[in-house]
Amino acid sequence: MYRKLQQLSFSFYDKAQTGQLMSRATADIEMLRRFLSFGILRLVSSFLTMGFVVAFLLLRSPRLTLLSMSTMPFLIAVIYIFATKIRPRYRRIQQQMATMTSVLQEGISGVRVVKAFAQEEREIERFRRENWEYLDQNVTTVRLWAFFFPLMAFLGGVGGAIVLWFGGNMVITGEISLGDLLAFQTLLAQLIMPVRMVGWLVNMATQAGAAGQRVFEILDTESEVREKPGARNLRECQGAVALNSVSFSYDSENMVLKDVNIEAPPGKSVAILGATGSGKSSIINLIPRFYDVSAGSITVDGTDIRDFTLQSLRSHIAIVSQETFLFSTTIRDNIAYGKPDATDEEVAAAAKAAQIHDFIVTLPEGYQSKVGERGIGLSGGQKQRVAIARALLTNSRILILDEAMSSVDVETEYLIQLALAELMKNRTTFVIAQRLSTVMGADEIVILQDGVITQRGTHAELYSASEDYRDIVHLQLQRPEPEEPAEKGGGE
Numbered sequence: 033m034y035r036k037l038q039q040l041s042f043s044f045y046d047k048a049q050t051g052q053l054m055s056r057a058t059a060d061i062e063m064l065r066r067f068l069s070f071g072i073l074r075l076v077s078s079f080l081t082m083g084f085v086v087a088f089l090l091l092r093s094p095r096l097t098l099l100s101m102s103t104m105p106f107l108i109a110v111i112y113i114f115a116t117k118i119r120p121r122y123r124r125i126q127q128q129m130a131t132m133t134s135v136l137q138e139g140i141s142g143v144r145v146v147k148a149f150a151q152e153e154r155e156i157e158r159f160r161r162e163n164w165e166y167l168d169q170n171v172t173t174v175r176l177w178a179f180f181f182p183l184m185a186f187l188g189g190v191g192g193a194i195v196l197w198f199g200g201n202m203v204i205t206g207e208i209s210l211g212d213l214l215a216f217q218t219l220l221a222q223l224i225m226p227v228r229m230v231g232w233l234v235n236m237a238t239q240a241g242a243a244g245q246r247v248f249e250i251l252d253t254e255s256e257v258r259e260k261p262g263a264r265n266l267r268e269c270q271g272a273v274a275l276n277s278v279s280f281s282y283d284s285e286n287m288v289l290k291d292v293n294i295e296a297p298p299g300k301s302v303a304i305l306g307a308t309g310s311g312k313s314s315i316i317n318l319i320p321r322f323y324d325v326s327a328g329s330i331t332v333d334g335t336d337i338r339d340f341t342l343q344s345l346r347s348h349i350a351i352v353s354q355e356t357f358l359f360s361t362t363i364r365d366n367i368a369y370g371k372p373d374a375t376d377e378e379v380a381a382a383a384k385a386a387q388i389h390d391f392i393v394t395l396p397e398g399y400q401s402k403v404g405e406r407g408i409g410l411s412g413g414q415k416q417r418v419a420i421a422r423a424l425l426t427n428s429r430i431l432i433l434d435e436a437m438s439s440v441d442v443e444t445e446y447l448i449q450l451a452l453a454e455l456m457k458n459r460t461t462f463v464i465a466q467r468l469s470t471v472m473g474a475d476e477i478v479i480l481q482d483g484v485i486t487q488r489g490t491h492a493e494l495y496s497a498s499e500d501y502r503d504i505v506h507l508q509l510q511r512p513e514p515e516e517p518a519e520k521g522g523g524e
């Protein structure tokens with residue numbers, strides 16, 4: 033299950049709810065585990081016991097045995113009705129458990145927003161409602177048990193009564209001895225437990241069936257980004273990237289990118305400019321195949337990226353995405369995430385290039401400081417710089433920076449820029465930035481409007497040729513001078 037979750041592509045996670053997935057990976061798997069370990073064992077032992085007991089009963093008296101089994105068809109019918117009635121209820125219970133987990137997960141992940149808007153009571157109420165719903169649904173299944181389990185016991189008892197009635201008569205007529213009847217009754221009593229157990233097991237199997245269905249829904253999901261059979265490894269990468277008439281849609285309805293052509297020769301940099309929602313992030317998500325193009329193609333070193341294995345393609349691409357995520361481990365391990373065997377020197381070099389080294393060494397535990405839940409907190413800009421260091425360390429031929437410096441102040445950005453200029457020399461770079469300083473040095477600037485490239489060229493060409501570009505420069509980008517502290521922050 034976890035393997036599958038790791039393999040599924042971005043589009044799966046666009047639609048999935050984290051709480052739902054967690055619930056399936058824990059609560060549903062637990063149901064399955066209980067049935068597969070405890071359940072199956074009991075099922076086997078119950079059937080063995082029943083088999084032996086019935087065999088002995090038949091040896092004693094075939095006629096009495098058949099009489100005692102006369103309620104069997106009713107018992108089977110009752111169990112069958114019970115199972116069909118309870119199955120949809122278990123499905124709803126597991127679903128409700130997932131809803132509860134979702135509320136829990138969102139309430140905890142989003143606790144800062146909850147507090148900022150003072151909505152604690154509302155969140156508690158929301159959880160309480162789902163919790164009661166869960167209780168109510170469980171109570172309806174308990175009602176079903178309360179009706180069906182005594183019914184099953186009653187049918188068993190009727191079997192015993194029939195044996196006493198007919199067996200007693202047989203003793204009176206001398207057909208069998210009193211001892212035979214007693215032995216028969218004693219054996220028959222051995223059947224009570226296994227029959228009850230089968231009732232329980234049917235219950236458990238139904239529950240496991242509902243859980244299994246939910247688990248298999250995930251296991252059967254096909255990742256939208258798939259490796260071709262016989263895909264080859266991209267070993268040596270020159271870093272030539274080209275987008276050829278690429279069109280792309282997330283939902284196969286609204287085209288987010290239309291006929292985009294970009295050519296980035298090895299070592300060159302392309303800056304993508306455009307308003308929020310114009311499709312900048314979408315373009316760069318296509319290069320590592322986080323999504324697949326809807327039409328057109330993307331090539332690396334002249335070969336369609338769909339001909340490479342995902343792993344080898346991505347190993348040549350370093351990416352700093354718009355949202356920074358760090359794992360709750362040491363700063364060192366976060367920086368070395370893409371290259372766990374990196375030496376301390378390599379880690380420090382990457383941190384220096386990303387302008388975060390000086391900060392890290394001031395921490396009491398330096399590179400061994402923990403980030404995340406139990407460790408120290410980092411500011412937005414510090415997290416971004418750790419993410420930049422993480423990308424730089426992999427030493428990939430293709431570097432993608434998606435608004436990587438949006439929460440870094442102008443001065444730091446200028447310093448990172450200097451370090452990057454060195455690093456970008458032999459790397460193909462795609463950079464999305466809001467500030468002119470980041471964009472000016474690019475070999476080509478493309479301007480994106482509603483998914484269409486409207487203009488392209490170098491900064492000088494565009495500045496002299498295009499009024500739109502001059503507007504963007506003056507309105508959207510901040511002024512390049514790093515010395516002006518008043519220009520800090522901001523962005524889109």
Ligand SMILES: Nc1ncnc2c1ncn2[C@@H]1O[C@H](COP(=O)(O)OP(=O)(O)O)[C@@H](O)[C@H]1O
Nearest residue numbers: 046282288306307308309310311312313314315
């Ligand atoms: N995961 C997604 N699923 C569906 N639509 C998306 C998704 N991500 C972005 N979009 C849509 O695609 C368009 C371009 O988004 P994006 O590439 O993120 O823009 P930018 O990075 O330029 O701000 C927007 O209209 C946005 O609503």
Ligand SMILES: [Mg+2]
Nearest residue numbers: 312313314354
């Ligand atoms: Mg974006």
